[in-house]
């Protein structure tokens with residue numbers, strides 16, 4: 001864990017006013033979208049606009065991704081070529097279904113890097129898993145290239161492909177979301193949960209974000225600025241959690257010095273997994289500057 005990816009705020013590349021404002025909301029990452037948020041007739045102009053603007057805005061440390069169109073569409077390859085030449089170093093690949101999809105993007109990136117004197121391997125990939133086939137292949141996707149830094153789940157396309165409605169209870173998503181988390185963890189990459197489309201339903205959004213944290217996601221995609229601060233609150237360890245973790249780590253150190261194994265802190269057993277979890281919380285808090 002060395003980069004915070006709690007929030008990925010989507011912003012349509014066809015909306016210059018919105019994309020100038022995105023850093024104001026301080027998401028950990030911004031995803032400029034050239035795919036589904038952009039009308040077919042606007043694809044070329046949105047790409048041009050984004051490439052023009054990307055270097056003139058101060059994103060002050062926010063990680064920038066661009067969601068390109070899939071490589072099987074007439075826009076995908078040009079999207080990748082132009083945004084990488086404009087300086088983008090993170091691509092979100094939508095509708096990713098197999099390791100071959102990643103390999104195709106990897107070959108294209110290698111070619112673009114060579115042609116433009118860009119360090120080989122410097123462009124990273126986030127694979128969006130949003131079909132049943134993608135879910136079934138999520139581990140091979142996550143391990144298909146050293147460039148893959150994260151995999152994300154997309155519930156809107158997933159439910160479309162499954163032929164069901166997306167419900168607020170999200171029972172139709174539970175297996176797939178957990179599978180994406182397990183594949184990401186097994187591959188040591190980040191797992192990013194899906195967007196919540198009902199921007200007026202904050203209660204539903206918060207419930208889903210809390211569940212995302214509970215089942216192991218590293219963060220959640222957002223579509224509206226109001227969602228960003230809620231995800232940060234949920235995914236940031238609280239002061240109490242950090243204090244409790246420090247207490248556990250200190251007690252474990254003392255026990256080790258005394259040659260003791262398992263101990264108890266505040267009536268709860270503390271052994272190796274508990275200590276490791278406490279260390280993870282403290283390290284996360286360090287990244288998030290809670291300490």
Ligand SMILES: CC(=O)SCCNC(=O)CCNC(=O)[C@H](O)C(C)(C)COP(=O)(O)OP(=O)(O)OC[C@H]1O[C@@H](n2cnc3c(N)ncnc32)[C@H](O)[C@@H]1OP(=O)(O)O
Nearest residue numbers: 009010011012018019021022033036037156195223224225
């Ligand atoms: C299934 C998928 O593929 S999801 C991914 C693709 N979808 C997207 O990228 C959509 C991203 N989100 C949006 O485009 C917008 O939030 C919308 C269209 C849904 C709603 O936008 P609005 O009607 O403007 O919402 P609202 O009035 O609440 O916005 C409040 C302010 O936040 C800004 N804002 C809203 N969403 C965003 C965003 N994603 N990024 C930056 N700014 C935003 C608005 O411009 C507005 O700014 P202002 O007060 O200066 O005028």
Ligand SMILES: O=C([O-])CC(=O)C(=O)O
Nearest residue numbers: 153154155156157194195
């Ligand atoms: O990746 C996401 O969360 C958004 C998306 O494309 C989908 O849900 O189909």
Ligand SMILES: [Mg+2]
Nearest residue numbers: 130154156157
């Ligand atoms: Mg989608």
